[in-house]
Amino acid sequence: MTDRRFSIAPMMACTDRHARYLLRLLCSRALLYTEMVTTGALIYGKCFEQLKFDDTEHPVALQLGGNDPTHMAECARMGADLGYDEVNINVGCPSERVKSGCFGAALMAEPETVARCVEAMRNAVDVPVTVKTRIGIDHQDSYDHLRDFVATVASSGCEVFIVHARKAWLSGLSPRQNREIPPLRYEVVARLAEDFPRLSFVLNGGIKSLAAAAEHLHTFSGVMLGREPYTNPYMLAQVDARLFGLDTPPPSREAVLTRYITYIEQELTAGVELRHMSRHAAGLYQGQPGARTWRRYLSDHQSKPGAGPEVLREAVKEMDDVADRARERSRVFAAA
Numbered sequence: 001m002t003d004r005r006f007s008i009a010p011m012m013a014c015t016d017r018h019a020r021y022l023l024r025l026l027c028s029r030a031l032l033y034t035e036m037v038t039t040g041a042l043i044y045g046k047c048f049e050q051l052k053f054d055d056t057e058h059p060v061a062l063q064l065g066g067n068d069p070t071h072m073a074e075c076a077r078m079g080a081d082l083g084y085d086e087v088n089i090n091v092g093c094p095s096e097r098v099k100s101g102c103f104g105a106a107l108m109a110e111p112e113t114v115a116r117c118v119e120a121m122r123n124a125v126d127v128p129v130t131v132k133t134r135i136g137i138d139h140q141d142s143y144d145h146l147r148d149f150v151a152t153v154a155s156s157g158c159e160v161f162i163v164h165a166r167k168a169w170l171s172g173l174s175p176r177q178n179r180e181i182p183p184l185r186y187e188v189v190a191r192l193a194e195d196f197p198r199l200s201f202v203l204n205g206g207i208k209s210l211a212a213a214a215e216h217l218h219t220f221s222g223v224m225l226g227r228e229p230y231t232n233p234y235m236l237a238q239v240d241a242r243l244f245g246l247d248t249p250p251p252s253r254e255a256v257l258t259r260y261i262t263y264i265e266q267e268l269t270a271g272v273e274l275r276h277m278s279r280h281a282a283g284l285y286q287g288q289p290g291a292r293t294w295r296r297y298l299s300d301h302q303s304k305p306g307a308g309p310e311v312l313r314e315a316v317k318e319m320d321d322v323a324d325r326a327r328e329r330s331r332v333f334a335a336a
Helices: 017-026 039-043 069-082 095-100 105-107 111-124 143-154 186-195 210-216 227-231 233-243 253-269 273-283 291-301 310-335
Strands: 007-010 032-039 059-064 084-092 129-133 160-164 199-204 222-225
Touching: 007 233, 017 032, 017 233, 017 253, 017 273, 032 039, 032 084, 039 069, 059 069, 059 129, 069 084, 069 111, 069 222, 084 105, 084 111, 095 186, 105 111, 111 129, 111 143, 129 199, 143 186, 160 186, 186 199, 210 222, 210 233, 222 227, 227 233, 233 253, 273 291, 273 310
Parallel strands: 007 032, 007 222, 032 059, 059 084, 084 129, 129 160, 160 199, 199 222
Antiparallel strands: none
């Protein structure tokens, strides 16, 4: 049974298999999610590369975007056959692309469609089928509408709802604005947890720290963080101890980077370009002396022809030099 206390949100252009490998090096127990993969990309585009993952990523969930029960079931079966621990339906993305395709957050207006997808997928796979949603869309944002949506989808066998505690505007706001402008309403998700005690609700949206995550676990079955751990991944080094109660010491940044470089070397031999992997490590030294130099060096060198792991090693040296000079200046000023 998957422990949902802490998970990393599915994020387009972020949580690909390279990012997930890095995040797993920092935290052994967090539930990881893929980027949203559309059923059309798999069935018609044969984009099976998007389904690849490393065994070390477990527990890992596949998020699907689509609205056709037959196609959703077929793609869920692909994921389960490959070993994914969960299949999730995207009912929260507000981009124009998903709106035009009538999936993502647009499906909040069609709970019966989501229920049929859940039923078809559950009949096709043995792993859990879950739903990630918002608290409302456009002017369909009353609690009654949300409660009815959850009740309808739950009637098809969905037992886990990951709820971004903001409504989504399908027109007028970009996906980024939809992550920031609509107000957070944690109390709405808490009310769902009270009204549906047999279901599990994972809270998503605006959670910035592990202290806040721990506090929310008093109310919800789990918490999901996204942008914060992606831009500052080393915060995950404390998750195993703080949220899962493990007594293993947190890995150092240097140990994580060493292991990630080994992974990068393996992937380079398979033809993956450095920039597709190194970009995920840009925030590894967030808040540390020389972090800006680290990020800038990666940005300036990771896309050069033939770039390899030496870029990351040299970036560390550049960062350390900057930090050493800063410490020396501080020493001189203190002595003056």
